[in-house]
Amino acid sequence: MHLSREEERAHQGELGDSLRKAMEILVALGDIYGADRLIPVRSVQVAGVSFKTIGEAGLEWISDLQGKVAVPAVLNPAGMDLHRWREMGIDESFAKKQLEVVEAYRRLGVSPDCTCTPYQIRPDFARRGDHLAWSESSAVSFANSVIGARTNREGGPSALAAALVGKTPRYGYHLEENRVPTINIAVDADLKPSDYGILGFIVGREVGEGVPQFIFRRRPDIDELKALGAAMAASGSVALYYFEEGGPEAPKGAEEIEVTAADLRAVREENAPDEEVDIVAIGCPHTSERELEELARLLEGKKVERELWICTARGIAERCPRLVEKIEGSGARVLCDTCMVVSPASDRYNKMMVNSGKALAYVPTLCKMKAAYGSAAECVEAATRRG
Numbered sequence: 001m002h003l004s005r006e007e008e009r010a011h012q013g014e015l016g017d018s019l020r021k022a023m024e025i026l027v028a029l030g031d032i033y034g035a036d037r038l039i040p041v042r043s044v045q046v047a048g049v050s051f052k053t054i055g056e057a058g059l060e061w062i063s064d065l066q067g068k069v070a071v072p073a074v075l076n077p078a079g080m081d082l083h084r085w086r087e088m089g090i091d092e093s094f095a096k097k098q099l100e101v102v103e104a105y106r107r108l109g110v111s112p113d114c115t116c117t118p119y120q121i122r123p124d125f126a127r128r129g130d131h132l133a134w135s136e137s138s139a140v141s142f143a144n145s146v147i148g149a150r151t152n153r154e155g156g157p158s159a160l161a162a163a164l165v166g167k168t169p170r171y172g173y174h175l176e177e178n179r180v181p182t183i184n185i186a187v188d189a190d191l192k193p194s195d196y197g198i199l200g201f202i203v204g205r206e207v208g209e210g211v212p213q214f215i216f217r218r219r220p221d222i223d224e225l226k227a228l229g230a231a232m233a234a235s236g237s238v239a240l241y242y243f244e245e246g247g248p249e250a251p252k253g254a255e256e257i258e259v260t261a262a263d264l265r266a267v268r269e270e271n272a273p274d275e276e277v278d279i280v281a282i283g284c285p286h287t288s289e290r291e292l293e294e295l296a297r298l299l300e301g302k303k304v305e306r307e308l309w310i311c312t313a314r315g316i317a318e319r320c321p322r323l324v325e326k327i328e329g330s331g332a333r334v335l336c337d338t339c340m341v342v343s344p345a346s347d348r349y350n351k352m353m354v355n356s357g358k359a360l361a362y363v364p365t366l367c368k369m370k371a372a373y374g375s376a377a378e379c380v381e382a383a384t385r386r387g
């Protein structure tokens with residue numbers, strides 16, 4: 001990979017040890033994937049924040065770095081609400097480590113808005129055509145597919161390296177030739193909002209790393225696209241999809257798969273909730289303001305009978321305090337900075353009901369719990385049902 005004089009100096013350690021470490025990661029990745037050079041990124045989203053996932057070794061690696069990020073950078077969810085962790089049942093020792101992780105990132109200049117939906121609070125972070133270095137797979141999918149920006153799925157260390165250098169190696173989804181659809185998905189069903197998570201769950205399994213081009217009966221809205229992309233990135237590893245006319249054409253003869261209403265129904269039935277559900281969690285990816293409005297409406301006049309977590313970005317919760325108050329009036333909790341998948345607080349439950357195709361894929365594997373699926377209304381129903 002070609003390096004400019006300045007990049008070469010950083011790589012040689014002439015600009016300090018941290019930039020040398022960061023450049024080593026970027027150069028190694030660039031060499032492996034055949035990048036010709038580094039390109040500037042507009043923003044970085046750094047995964048590897050929850051102490052549950054990075055542990056002591058991760059904390060040490062981050063703490064040893066010096067300097068400041070060169071471009072705006074934001075964190076992925078942590079293992080707890082940074083203010084209300086006690087309410088989540090998080091123990092002191094975990095909390096101490098988690099706060100150290102966030103502080104170590106903050107010292108480097110990474111914003112501690114721990115969220116997988118930075119686009120919901122910082123629209124300036126990513127615009128059409130921008131190159132980015134984002135990590136969390138649903139954020140990557142949203143950036144590539146809905147915003148029209150360009151990012152690979154970065155690991156925690158490579159994202160942090162990109163933030164310190166302000167650049168990323170040019171390969172993968174930064175290149176036009178890798179952004180061509182590989183498979184058509186004909187959706188033969190009138191989709192309800194809660195069908196998009198299931199659809200993504202099915203399609204991700206089928207297409208793996210492909211680039212699906214959806215043919216829909218109507219254009220999905222932003223929250224539906226967020227749910228669709230998140231699920232495909234979890235049940236498969238889809239980082240880019242197309243969903244409307246005007247995307248590049250799939251090559252003639254590209255494979256086509258059809259998803260029918262019966263397929264959606266089968267997955268719903270397989271994952272229907274039962275009396276074993278002891279926690280309900282919404283907000284994977286983090287809820288939007290509009291989703292909080294819907295939840296406030298659904299919870300009006302009700303009391304929760306089992307734990308109901310609603311995970312969102314602190315920036316969203318702070319923007320709508322009245323909605324948060326209404327929701328919490330029911331006994332539900334609006335948790336910020338964290339999520340049901342990366343928090344160890346989920347561990348004490350047995351079966352989690354979610355309205356997310358992504359969480360449906362990850363809860364059994366990453367949290368070792370059973371999972372059930374339903375719409376937001378069905379989740380509220382399950383959380384507020386007596387007995």
Ligand SMILES: C[C@@](O)(CCOP(=O)(O)O)CC(=O)O
Binds near residue numbers: 046049050233341362
């Ligand atoms: C669970 C997930 O959404 C986020 C976990 O990432 P981490 O704990 O920030 O490394 C993984 C992903 O899909 O990127």
Ligand code: SF4
Binds near residue numbers: 076340341358362
């Ligand atoms: S809420 Fe879902 S999408 Fe967001 S970090 Fe957690 S698992 Fe990933």
